[in-house]
Amino acid sequence: MKVSVLGLGYVGCVSAACLASLGHEVIGVDVNQVKVDLVNDGKAPVVEERIGELIAEVVRAGSLRATGDVREAIMESEVSLVCVGTPSEPNGSLCTTYLERVTEQIGAAVADRKGRGGRQTVVFRSTMLPGTCLNLLVPILEKFAGGTAGVDFGVAVNPEFLREGTSVRDFFDPPKTVIGELDPASGDVVAALYDGLPGEVFRVPVPVAEAIKYADNAFHGLKIGFANELGAVCQALGVDSHQVIDVFLADRKLNISPAYLRPGFAFGGSCLPKDLRSLVHAARRADVSVPILAHVLPSNSDHLQRAVELVERTGKRRAGLFGLSFKPGTDDLRESPLVELAERLFGKGYDLKIYDANVSLSRLLGANREYIETRLPHLAQLLADSVDEVLEHAEVCLVGTRDPAVLSALPHGEGPVLIDLVRLPDAEARRAEPGYVGLAW
Numbered sequence: 113m114k115v116s117v118l119g120l121g122y123v124g125c126v127s128a129a130c131l132a133s134l135g136h137e138v139i140g141v142d143v144n145q146v147k148v149d150l151v152n153d154g155k156a157p158v159v160e161e162r163i164g165e166l167i168a169e170v171v172r173a174g175s176l177r178a179t180g181d182v183r184e185a186i187m188e189s190e191v192s193l194v195c196v197g198t199p200s201e202p203n204g205s206l207c208t209t210y211l212e213r214v215t216e217q218i219g220a221a222v223a224d225r226k227g228r229g230g231r232q233t234v235v236f237r238s239t240m241l242p243g244t245c246l247n248l249l250v251p252i253l254e255k256f257a258g259g260t261a262g263v264d265f266g267v268a269v270n271p272e273f274l275r276e277g278t279s280v281r282d283f284f285d286p287p288k289t290v291i292g293e294l295d296p297a298s299g300d301v302v303a304a305l306y307d308g309l310p311g312e313v314f315r316v317p318v319p320v321a322e323a324i325k326y327a328d329n330a331f332h333g334l335k336i337g338f339a340n341e342l343g344a345v346c347q348a349l350g351v352d353s354h355q356v357i358d359v360f361l362a363d364r365k366l367n368i369s370p371a372y373l374r375p376g377f378a379f380g381g382s383c384l385p386k387d388l389r390s391l392v393h394a395a396r397r398a399d400v401s402v403p404i405l406a407h408v409l410p411s412n413s414d415h416l417q418r419a420v421e422l423v424e425r426t427g428k429r430r431a432g433l434f435g436l437s438f439k440p441g442t443d444d445l446r447e448s449p450l451v452e453l454a455e456r457l458f459g460k461g462y463d464l465k466i467y468d469a470n471v472s473l474s475r476l477l478g479a480n481r482e483y484i485e486t487r488l489p490h491l492a493q494l495l496a497d498s499v500d501e502v503l504e505h506a507e508v509c510l511v512g513t514r515d516p517a518v519l520s521a522l523p524h525g526e527g528p529v530l531i532d533l534v535r536l537p538d539a540e541a542r543r544a545e546p547g548y549v550g551l552a553w
Contacts, residue, residue, distance in 0.1 A: 113137070113305065116185035116192045118214050120147045120178065122279060123237060123272050124195030125158050125167075130283040131193075131305065132170035139185045140178040151178035162280040182214065186221035191233045191301050193270070194218070198238050206241055208248060215249050219256025222265050226258075233266030233301040241326070242319040245269050245292070266298035269318050271325040286311040292321025334404070341402040345391065348398035375552040377512060377533040378416040378449035380438040385409060385447045415552075416449050420456050422531050422549055423508055429463055432506030432528065434499070435513030436468040443470045446483045450512045455488050465505045467496045469515055503528065511536060 113136050117128040120142040128151075132138040140151055147157040154171040156163045170176040179185055186192060196210040215234075222232050234253060236245055250261045261267045269292035274282045288311050293299030299315045306313075316324075339357060346353035360367055372379075379385075388409055395402045423431060438448035445451050458464050484491055496502045499521040502509065508529040511518065519537065522530065529547045532539055542548040 113191055113301075114189040115139070115305070116141060116189035117195055118142075118182065118185070118192060118218070119195035119197070119210075119238075120144075120151065120157055121195065121197060122158050122160065122276055123274060124193070125151075125156065126160065126163060126274060126279045126283055127193055127195060127237065127272065128176060129156075129163060129166045129170055130280060132173075132176035133166060134305075134308070136175070136305070138170075138176045139189060140176065141180065141182055141185045142178065143180060145180055148178040148180050151176065160279055161277060166280060182217040183221040183224065186218060186232065187225055187228070189232075190230050191235060191266075191305065192218060194234065194236045194238055195272075196238055198240055206244070208240065208244060211236075211238055211240065211244070211249060212252060215252045216256050219253045222253070222257040222259070226264075231265055231297070233268065233298050235268045235270050235298075235302055237270050237272055239271065239325050240269075240322055242322040245318050245322060246294075250294070262295040262298065266301055267294040267318075268292055268298040268302045269321040270302050271321055273325075273328065284309065289313045290321050290324050291315045292318040294318055337404045341395075341400075341404050344400045345395045345398070345402060345405075348400045349394065374535070376535060377419070377551065378412045378452075380447045380449040380452070382438075382444065382446045385412075412449075416452055416456075419453055419510060419531065419533060419551055420460075422551065423457060423462070423510065424460075426508045426529050428507035428529065429461075430505055430507045431457055431462045431464050432496075432502035432509040433457075433464065433466045434468070434502065434509065434511050434515070434518045435533075436466055436471045440513060440515070441470065443468075445471065451484065451487055453510070453512070454494065458488070458490065458494070463505075464494050465496045465502045466491075466494045467499055467502045467518070468513065469517065471495070 115131055115136045116139045117124050118141045120128065120140045124140065128138050128140040142148055150157045151167060151171065154168040156167045167176065194211070194214060196214050198211060199207050201207050218234055225232060236249065245267070250267055253265070253267065254261055257265060259265060271290050273287055286309060289306050289309065291299050291302045291313065293302070293315055303313060303315070342356070343353035346356055365371065388405065392402060392406050395405065433450065433454055436448060436450050436454065437443050437445055438450070454464060454466060499518050503521065503523070506528045508531065510531045510533055511522065512533045514534055514537070525545055527547065529549065530542070532548065532550045535550065535553055536542060539550060539553065543550065
């Protein structure tokens with residue numbers, strides 16, 4: 113394919129050279145003439161493993177050249193990868209100035225290209241927040257190109273997952289390829305660019321593709337911060353942190369796995385809250401600052417509060433709650449987030465009914481009974497005997513369980529407002545129904 117790559121920084125330079133090595137005819141574009149001249153001389157404008165020899169090879173073969181003229185590059189290509197920078201503003205917000213500027217230039221060139229045959233596809237590879245492409249960049253393209261995105265020209269978002277230092281290796285062996293497509297034809301063009309490369313390909317809506325890059329980078333930062341904080345605590349307690357992490361990493365069932373990584377309701381139970389509190393307390397006693405670990409429980413509490421606020425926004429006063437124990441298939445109520453939710457709603461004066469097939473006041477014993485008598489002493493008057501009793505009572509229902517008896521009874525369309533805390537199996541269909549609200553989806 114004939115490809116133009118706009119922006120010859122780390123991402124653009126590596127993308128241009130690697131695409132050229134795959135057999136595409138690539139034109140790199142940059143406002144910095146020094147970078148343009150270096151590429152045309154077969155030299156890399158960035159320091160990166162393998163990039164020097166790769167650029168020399170593809171320039172010598174005639175499959176890569178560079179220019180400072182956006183219009184020239186667009187006129188001579190069928191797909192354009194936008195790789196300009198999106199730095200932070202002083203207040204932390206995303207700077208889209210360079211994106212907007214190059215999008216205007218691309219749009220104007222696309223307008224000039226009309227009548228030359230073939231549809232130009234504009235692929236944004238720059239990191240940008242969800243909504244940037246559809247709400248900001250597509251209108252700019254349509255204005256300057258004088259056409260409709262997805263009809264007169266293609267648009268896609270294709271985030272990169274290249275680590276500086278190993279970016280060439282990462283390009284040829286990607287963890288995944290993500291294509292946010294405005295229309296299937298646009299997605300087809302991007303998929304063809306990477307034909308033959310390993311890794312799973314995800315073709316998703318444009319905002320999902322924009323968000324994935326942030327999910328990845330935020331989690332990577334969180335992992336590094338977590339490991340460093342844990343290391344500091346271990347050192348203060350006289351423990352070899354690397355031995356601890358070696359054992360931690362060996363657990364591929366719960367630790368290094370998809371476990372616990374689906375948005376849902378707050379966590380609770382007899383272990384996680386208690387152990388987090390103990391670890392943070394030990395760190396403070398040792399004068400070790402652990403801001404990530406110290407804010408896990410406050411974050412969890414804030415997430416629970418979101419559910420309370422969703423109820424408040426309905427303006428309704430008769431509430432029903434399905435589920436009470438901290439985990440399905442158990443009657444353990446200790447530090448259950450659903451108990452905390454019930455306590456907050458009851459404390460705010462809501463007329464509340466609760467159903468949990470596993471919870472019977474007469475069967476609660478020991479610490480379990482003591483906990484509920486302390487936190488929710490009025491439980492006996494709140495518990496319902498059946499799902500129907502709750503549904504008949506409630507104007508707004510919070511669903512905190514996937515109990516089949518509850519799922520089969522939940523109404524569609526008319527009925528109480530449903531606040532979904534667990535992402536119901538049919539959540540995707542329910543999202544189109546009035547009265548359905550997902551907690552975090």
